[in-house]
Amino acid sequence: MDANDYSRVAAILRQEGQAMRSIAATLRSHSIGDSWRGQSRRAAEGSLADTIDECHRAIEIIDGAEREARLLWRRALQTPNILGG
Amino acid sequence: MGSGLTIITPGGLAMASEEVFALVNQCETTAAAVDSTAWRLRMISPSIPGLAGAATATAQVGERIIFLEKQLRELAKRAAEQEAWRATNLQKKADGTIYALVAGMVWSSGGRGEAWAASMRGDDASSSYPASSLRGNEPAAVTDDTAAILRGRGGGASGVSLSAVESSSGVTPATSMAERVARIPDSDTPIRVETYQLPDGTTHAEVFIAGTNQWSVGTGDSPFDMESNLGLVAGVSAASALATTQAMRMAGVKPGDAVGFVGHSQGGAVAATLAESGVYRTTSLVTVGAPTSTLPVKGDYPAVLIEHANDIVPGVGGSRVTTNATVVRRDSGHQRFDVLGAHSTDSYRETAAMIDLSSTPELAHGGGGPTHSQPGRVSVFSASRLPGQPPPG
Numbered sequence: 001m002d003a004n005d006y007s008r009v010a011a012i013l014r015q016e017g018q019a020m021r022s023i024a025a026t027l028r029s030h031s032i033g034d035s036w037r038g039q040s041r042r043a044a045e046g047s048l049a050d051t052i053d054e055c056h057r058a059i060e061i062i063d064g065a066e067r068e069a070r071l072l073w074r075r076a077l078q079t080p081n082i083l084g085g
Numbered sequence: 086m087g088s089g090l091t092i093i094t095p096g097g098l099a100m101a102s103e104e105v106f107a108l109v110n111q112c113e114t115t116a117a118a119v120d121s122t123a124w125r126l127r128m129i130s131p132s133i134p135g136l137a138g139a140a141t142a143t144a145q146v147g148e149r150i151i152f153l154e155k156q157l158r159e160l161a162k163r164a165a166e167q168e169a170w171r172a173t174n175l176q177k178k179a180d181g182t183i184y185a186l187v188a189g190m191v192w193s194s195g196g197r198g199e200a201w202a203a204s205m206r207g208d209d210a211s212s213s214y215p216a217s218s219l220r221g222n223e224p225a226a227v228t229d230d231t232a233a234i235l236r237g238r239g240g241g242a243s244g245v246s247l248s249a250v251e252s253s254s255g256v257t258p259a260t261s262m263a264e265r266v267a268r269i270p271d272s273d274t275p276i277r278v279e280t281y282q283l284p285d286g287t288t289h290a291e292v293f294i295a296g297t298n299q300w301s302v303g304t305g306d307s308p309f310d311m312e313s314n315l316g317l318v319a320g321v322s323a324a325s326a327l328a329t330t331q332a333m334r335m336a337g338v339k340p341g342d343a344v345g346f347v348g349h350s351q352g353g354a355v356a357a358t359l360a361e362s363g364v365y366r367t368t369s370l371v372t373v374g375a376p377t378s379t380l381p382v383k384g385d386y387p388a389v390l391i392e393h394a395n396d397i398v399p400g401v402g403g404s405r406v407t408t409n410a411t412v413v414r415r416d417s418g419h420q421r422f423d424v425l426g427a428h429s430t431d432s433y434r435e436t437a438a439m440i441d442l443s444s445t446p447e448l449a450h451g452g453g454g455p456t457h458s459q460p461g462r463v464s465v466f467s468a469s470r471l472p473g474q475p476p477p478g
Contacts, residue, residue, distance in 0.1 A: 005160065009108065012153055013115070019146050020119065023139050030135060047129040054125050055143075058118035062150075065111035072108060 006073035013066035017059060024055040105157060112154035119147040245308045245328040247335060250274050251465040258291065258461070262389070262452040263438040265293070265371055269349045269430055272298030274467045275309050276329050278336035281461035289345075289368070289457065290338045292359075294329055296350025296374070306469045309351055326355045328468035330364075336464045338365070345369035345453055349430050350398055353377055353390075360384065370410070371452040373433040374398050382410040387450050391436055393417040396427040411447040413440055 027048065126140035256279055259265045268291075270277045275295035283289055298309050308324030338344060344365040348356030353375020360367040361384060370388040374396050382388040388410035392399035395416055415436050419426035426432060440448050 009153065009157065012149070013112075016115075016119075016146050016150055019142065020122075023122075023142055023146075026139050027136070030133070044129070044132055047125075048133060051122065051125040051129055054118075054122045058115070058122045061115045061118040065108070065115045068108055068111050 006069050010066055010069035010073055013062055013069055017062040017066060020055060020059045020062060024052060024059060027052045027055060105160060109154055109157045112150055112157060116147055116150040116154060119143060119150060123147055245324050245331060246469050246471055247276075247328060247331050248467050249335065249464050250467050252462070254460065254462045256461050256463040257458060258289075258456075259453065260451055260456075261437075261441045262371065262391075262448070263434055263441055265291075265347045265452045266349075266373055266391075266430065266434045266437040269293045269347060269352065269373075270295050270465055272296060272309060274465050275325075275352065276332040276466040276468065277463065278333055278338065278466070279461050279463045280337055281457065281459045283457060283459055287343060288338065289343045289459075289461075290333065290336070291345045291347065291453070292329065292333060292338075292356070294325075294346070294348035294352030294355050296348075296352050308468050308470050313351060313355075323355070323358075324470060325351055325468075326358050328466075329355050329359060332464070332466040332468070335466070336462075340364045341366060343368045345371075347371045347452065348375060349373045349433065350375055350428065354380060357382065360386070360388070369450070369453050373430065373437070374428050377410075381408040384409070387411075387447070387452075389413060389440070389448065389452055391415075391433060391440070393419075393427045393432065393436065395419055398428050411445075413448070415439070 030048065123140060123143040123146075126136055126143055130136040130140050251274070258279070258281060259268055268277060268279075270293060272295040275298065277293040279291045279293075281289045281291075295309065297313075298307050308328040310324075313323040313325040333344070342365055344359075345368045346356035346360045347370075348354070349372075353372030354377055356370055356372055357375065357377045357380040359365065360370040361380070361382065367384055367386045369386055370382060371391070372389075373391045374393060375390070376398055377390055378399070388408075390399075390408075390410045390412045392412065392414050393416065394414050395418075413436070417427045417432045417436065419432065437452075441451065
């Protein structure tokens with residue numbers, strides 16, 4: 001693995017983090033309205049809120065992995081003297 | 086990174102596999118978190134219509150992260166295998182193993198060159214060394230017998246005869262890496278020596294050395310043949326190095342003079358050997374597409390080794406030992422089996438021009454040592470082996 005490899009990994013994780021943010025935004029903007037079925041409106045709202053929380057936790061973990069890849073990228077650039085020209 | 090150059094300055098190269106595995110674990114945790122979200126979304130989407138798309142998108146994110154994790158795991162595994170392979174084979178080298186440039190012999194033995202080239206790239210699953218997806222080619226290991234034969238033959242350094250085919254004055258020193266690579270002569274006249282008399286009375290020379298021009302093993306008339314390649318990589322004497330020192334002597338370069346060396350392919354191995362010989366006061370070294378991995382730069386002078394990732398020749402010198410040189414790698418963009426394209430001086434000239442645009446301090450000198458604009462003299466030499474010359478003592 002050299003600096004370029006870590007850079008690519010960080011870029012992929014960033015992209016996936018953005019995808020999850022977009023999903024979280026979709027969930028937040030979703031209106032339960034009259035469309036819920038088979039359970040009380042309150043329960044449906046609770047399930048959606050839990051899922052949004054879960055989604056945010058996933059985003060935090062993805063961001064952590066991206067930070068780790070960036071850290072390794074910077075270290076590859078500096079300490080072992082591998083530079084992308 | 087936009088230029089496509091990878092520049093490795095002295096000090097080290099690979100990140101520890103453990104760090105890669107740590108990143109793999111991070112990806113694993115991430116994938117699990119995303120999978121959990123996707124599961125929740127699948128559970129609630131039947132009750133809350135409109136969320137099916139979000140569930141699918143989340144599952145896709147999870148799949149992509151799992152794919153990334155698998156790729157990282159494979160890279161870490163191969164890196165660890167390569168390190169183990171290097172350690173084992175570098176130890177063997179101490180008791181006589183050489184990593185030899187056997188391509189020419191294989192090619193001349195009837196079309197097995199592509200198979201060999203494929204195995205060098207790691208395409209051949211039956212090869213005895215790990216496939217190399219991270220850093221290009223691992224060498225073929227040729228042991229004991231070849232080294233013994235070379236030593237018995239005096240390493241191929243039987244007598245050579247030199248002829249100056251061109252000699253003129255008024256040449257000015259090259260000022261860039263591209264210009265230096267462009268001055269490497271054709272293999273028919275493989276040695277070009279430029280000498281400059283400096284105002285302080287000292288001589289500065291630049292020597293440009295071409296690559297292999299005969300793929301025979303000491304049976305042709307060129308000292309730049311496979312026998313010399315093997316001799317250089319094995320660390321014994323080589324007719325091409327002998328021819329170069331003879332040409333330098335004929336051009337008036339004396340031991341202790343300041344000399345910059347530039348060489349392509351075998352010429353690069355000759356350049357690295359002479360730069361480290363201690364005979365001259367080496368001011369700079371530039372090699373392009375040369376099997377210099379086992380010819381470390383230990384001296385304190387600017388040294389740049391330029392290698393195309395898809396050129397098989399730099400890889401056949403063996404696993405790279407610690408060097409003070411700056412290594413610049415680039416994929417030349419040639420097709421997989423276009424060995425000559427990736428190895429040609431034309432394609433290396435393009436890379437040299439890109440290096441001239443780099444802001445990396447280790448590359449700021451244009452491949453040269455002390456700068457001066459003193460006009461000098463250029464001599465170009467042809468060289469041939471002396472027939473029937475017995476190997477030296």
